Amino acid sequence: MKPMLVLIAILAAGAPLCAAWALDPARLTDPALQARYEVLIHELRCVQCENSTLADSDAWIANDVRRQIREMLTAGKSDQEIKTYLVSRYSEFILFRPTYSWRNAWLWLLPVVLLLLGVSVAVRIIKQRTRLVDNDDADVLPS
Amino acid sequence: MSPRFLIPLGVFAALVVVLAVGINHSPEVGVLQSPLVGHQIPDWELPILTDPTKTLGSRQLKGQWYVLNYWGTWCIACREEHAALLAAQRDARVQIIGVDWKTDNPTEDSDALEWLAKLGNPYSQVVSDHDGRTAINLGIAAAPESFLVNPEGVIVFKQPMGITPEVWKREFLSRLPPHSTVPPATPGAS
Numbered sequence: 001m002k003p004m005l006v007l008i009a010i011l012a013a014g015a016p017l018c019a020a021w022a023l024d025p026a027r028l029t030d031p032a033l034q035a036r037y038e039v040l041i042h043e044l045r046c047v048q049c050e051n052s053t054l055a056d057s058d059a060w061i062a063n064d065v066r067r068q069i070r071e072m073l074t075a076g077k078s079d080q081e082i083k084t085y086l087v088s089r090y091s092e093f094i095l096f097r098p099t100y101s102w103r104n105a106w107l108w109l110l111p112v113v114l115l116l117l118g119v120s121v122a123v124r125i126i127k128q129r130t131r132l133v134d135n136d137d138a139d140v141l142p143s
Numbered sequence: 144m145s146p147r148f149l150i151p152l153g154v155f156a157a158l159v160v161v162l163a164v165g166i167n168h169s170p171e172v173g174v175l176q177s178p179l180v181g182h183q184i185p186d187w188e189l190p191i192l193t194d195p196t197k198t199l200g201s202r203q204l205k206g207q208w209y210v211l212n213y214w215g216t217w218c219i220a221c222r223e224e225h226a227a228l229l230a231a232q233r234d235a236r237v238q239i240i241g242v243d244w245k246t247d248n249p250t251e252d253s254d255a256l257e258w259l260a261k262l263g264n265p266y267s268q269v270v271s272d273h274d275g276r277t278a279i280n281l282g283i284a285a286a287p288e289s290f291l292v293n294p295e296g297v298i299v300f301k302q303p304m305g306i307t308p309e310v311w312k313r314e315f316l317s318r319l320p321p322h323s324t325v326p327p328a329t330p331g332a333s
Contacts, residue, residue, distance in 0.1 A: 047284035060246040061284060064275040089185075089282035091178045 024055065024066055033073045040069055040079060044086065045094050053096065177282050177301040184211075184290065184298050185280045189270035192243055192255060199240070199270050201296060207326050208237045208319060211290045212266070212306075213278065215244040216254040218286040224305035228265035231311050237291075238325045241266035244286055245273045267325065291315055 024041070028034040038055070046057035047065070054062050054069075065086070072082045086094050098104055179185070188200030212228065214221040232239060245251040252271060259269070272278055281290070284303070291300040291314075299318050302310060 061275070061278070063247075064279055068276070068279050088178060089279065090284065091176060091282075093176075 024063075026066065026070060028070060028073065036079060037070060037073055040073075040082060041066055043096050044069075044083075045096055047090050047094060177298070177303065179282055179290075179298050180301050182298060183296050184292050187277045187281065189242065189272055189277060192252065192269040192271050195271070199268050201292075204240070204292070205296055206294045208294060208323060209267075209292050210237055210239045210315065211242060211281075211292060212239055213242045213244050213272075213281075213283050213286045213288045215246060215248070215286050216251060216258045217246065217248050218244075220305045221287045222262075224287050224307075225262055225265070227306045227308050227311060229263050230308060231306065231315070232265040234311075234316070235325045236316060236319055236323050238267035239265055241269040242277070243269055243271045244275070244278055244283070245271065246275065291318060 028037055041055040042053050044054045044065070046052045046054050046059055046062040048059045048061045049057050052062075054066055069082055072085070077085075083095065092098060098107060100108060184201055186201050188198050188202070191197045191199055210231075214224070228239060243251060243255040248254065255269065255271075259266075287305045289302045289306055290298050291302075293299050300314050302314060306315070
């Protein structure tokens, strides 16, 4: 058990370090642009590695797409223009946060529906149990 | 006992149906469907590998069918694809334009020439994408990827992975006009 705890401690201590090891040393001179850049690369997918964002992928294509984003930002493009361009080339798959449309409305609504369903089931069960306890005096321990 | 005990069973059955449809209809894992299919290929113009003072681009290829094949000598899947491309070239139904994608290999140009000399050259022309800008503009995620472009410049098909003899027959040859042939080599523009 102890080695496991030590391992977890080491990993936990290392996690912030990983974030600090920038894969991407490039910086935009304008801090406002740099801030928008940071947000964008965390919202867009690396098209090769697929489950990493552009920010945490060291794949060559991620490097090139990051450069493309920096160039578009410097050229005065809006975040939406940059996203629209990349979606037009790589499909909506490149967005980690899918856009809301009728086609994928279920994706957004299903969790809410399931949550409401779960809450209603839970409420019914709790009510039923409360009633049972009230009516059942066989369980009451003799004092 | 009321039929209410059937409700979880029904929910489970519905879930099975949803997941089965999802699995069967989702594109192959790791494969992006290009939104460019059915649209004009984004304009591209790249230097010719053997003579970088000249370029070849989408404008010069207007009026001709062509396959645009992204590859690189660093790409293992491209090596596997190579034999199928050589066989496709022997069919002589459509010209194959190779785009040698440099990425981070500093000696990619000379490596590419060596590759073609050693393994055979399936391409009518080979151009170089040195800075990867054209790759992004064409929505390339990973080599090999290939487009089939018609004489109007419209992408009629994209193969998001290596070409195999089966894929060549099923997806490329089937879309070409019945008696298509490779046109005489397109000269590069200076």
